[in-house]
Amino acid sequence: MTTITANASVAEPLTLPCGVTVKNRFYKSAMNEALAGRDCAPSEAHARLYREWAHGGAGVLVTGNVMVDHTQLGEPGNVAGEDERDLAMLRRWAAAGTENGAHCWMQINHPGRQSPITINPHPLAPSAGKIDGEYGRFFAEPTELTRDQIRGIIRRFANTARIAKKAGFTGVEIHAAHGYLINQFLSPLDNRRTDEYGGSLANRARFLFDVFEAVREAVGPEFPIAVKLNSSDVPIAVKVNERDDAPGGFNEEESIWVMKQLEARGVDLIDISGGTYAKPVIQTNDGAAEDRRRGVYFTDFARRIKGELTVPVALTGGFRNAADMNRALNDNITQMIGIARPFALMPDLTNRIIRDGWQGSVDLPRITTGITSLDKTFGGVLVISWFELQMHRIAQDRRPAPHIGGMRALLFAVKQHGPAALAPRRRKGRQ
Ligand SMILES: Cc1cc2nc3c(=O)[nH]c(=O)nc-3n(C[C@H](O)[C@H](O)[C@H](O)COP(=O)(O)O)c2cc1C
Structure with a gap:
């Protein structure tokens, strides 16, 4: 039985429809750790990072997106979980992430056409056609998936979920947001198929439902399955006029x-997000200034669906202090508090709030190289690399370092993954 009650606090447990209870309302949202090498294998670094987060007190830790096919990566440093070759290390990762009573759920994903040209010259998508606008040049033209290939990818999602469960992860999250493959099927702009996977909404959603059913079949009825879904393909919090x-x-x-x-x-939980690669959920490098401008992301949408669903929701984005978290729970617009970037700066944020009664706010710094033109050129890559650097520090048993500059983050990304790490913005800069 799901228990959705108003006036819940962040410290209260939550029972999911599958019968599993999570110990509190902190939901560490997915962040690609970028810790894997070219072999896409997890390592001790993953285990150390998740052990630190588990001891930080959150009820659920969602991993960064794990790809269901190692030839189809969303970004450099992804883990792929397409077979059991890394089962021993996956077990160590899952064991670390479930210490201290935490749940550790593997986010599973296929990027579709949102797979950078530097790491994938042959992307696959519901329909052929490049990504529109300035971002198009960062991605190769995808091939339209055949029905057999679609069925193959559905089996891959199920297989990765099965491996996650076998390794000891205690749930999975299907990534259906942020413009990746499942989101591409859902979008009538990306999906122009004329078979049963395209056209009407029921047809465009068929791929997601087939993936969900196959994953449920693979993991059984008592295993949590979450879905991360866009409230719409444009992050509504930044909508300023109809053109957006x-x-x-x-x-x-x-x-x-x-x-x-x-x-x-x-489904056991819906993680609400928004945006695509071209209009990302993280808009600027402004840090706390952006947060103050936007507040908690997708709040209007969460209010709109309040009372329409009985399944628990995790609203993700913009939560920086206990007051906002408890208000959202009290208003019953969400049942879990989805948090990503603050956990890379303050891995024990949950303990601070629940155990120590901390009333402060996690102020994300403005991330800059100190050179305006470089900041502009690298934009999103700069922000992502900076947070990856913080996760790497935690994985090395070092403390996060909020004062590290943007230049160090870019150099770190290149050292870690080669020039591919900077590909999108660098290519733009060359034009
Ligand atoms: C470095 C980094 C990596 C991310 N990787 C993922 C990912 O693998 N899967 C995903 O669904 N979202 C990913 N996100 C988005 C976050 O889950 C979250 O939706 C977003 O950061 C907003 O939440 P926040 O304001 O609490 O950071 C990533 C964000 C960052 C900063």
């Missing part, structure tokens, strides 16, 4: 319909 709507894109009405269908099919 993605006309014809996956929209709020469609998202609500998909959520209800997932609820009917037995």
Whole structure:
């Protein structure tokens, strides 16, 4: 039985539809750790990072996206979990992430056409056609998936979920947001198929539902399955005028319909997000200034769906202090508090709030190289690399270092993954 109660506090346990209880409302949202090498294998570094987070007190730790196919990566440093070759290390990772009563759920993903050209010259997508606009040049033209290939990818999702469970992860999150493959199927702009996987919303959502059913079959009825879904393909918190709507894109009405269908099919939690590669959920390098401007992300959407769903929701983005978290729970617009970047700076944020009654706010720094043109050129890569650097520090048993500059983050990314780490913005800079 799910228990959704108003006036819950961050410290209260939550029972999911599958019967599993998580110990509190802190949901560490997925962040690609970028800790894997070219072999896409997990390592002791993953175990150390997740042990630190587990002891920090959060109820659920969602891993960075783990790819279901090592030839189709979303970004350098991804782990791929397509077979059992790394089972021993996956076991160590899962064991570390579930210390201290934490849940550790593996986020599983396929990037579709959102797979950078520097690491994937042959991406696959629901329909052929490059990504529109300035971002198009960072991605090779994808091949349209055949029905056999679609069925193959559905089996891959199920297989990765099965391996996650075998390794000791205590749940999985299917990544259906941020413009990756499942999101591409959902979007009428990306999906122009004329078979049963394209056209009407029911057809565009068929791939997600098939993936969900196959994963459920693989892990059984008592294993948590979450789905990360866009409230719409444009992060609504930054909508300033009508032009910012993605006309014809996956929209709020469609998202609500998909959520209800997932609820009917037995999903355990919906992680609400938004945006795509071209319009990312993280908009700027402004840190706390951006946070103050935006507040908690997707709040209006969460209010809109309040009372429409019985399945627990994790609202992700912009939570920086206990007051906002408890307000969102009290208003019953979310049942879990999704947090990503603050955990890379303060791994024990949960303990501080629940155990120590900390009333402060995690102020994310403005991330800059000190050179405006470089900041502009590298933009999103700069922010992502900076947070990856912080996760690497934690994985080396070092403390996060909020004062590290953007230049060091870029150099770190190149050292770690070669020039591919900077590919998108660097290519833009060359034009
Ligand atoms: C370095 C980094 C890596 C991320 N990787 C993922 C990912 O693998 N999967 C995902 O769903 N979201 C990913 N995100 C997005 C976060 O889960 C989250 O939606 C976003 O950061 C907003 O939450 P926040 O304001 O608490 O950081 C990533 C964010 C960052 C900063």
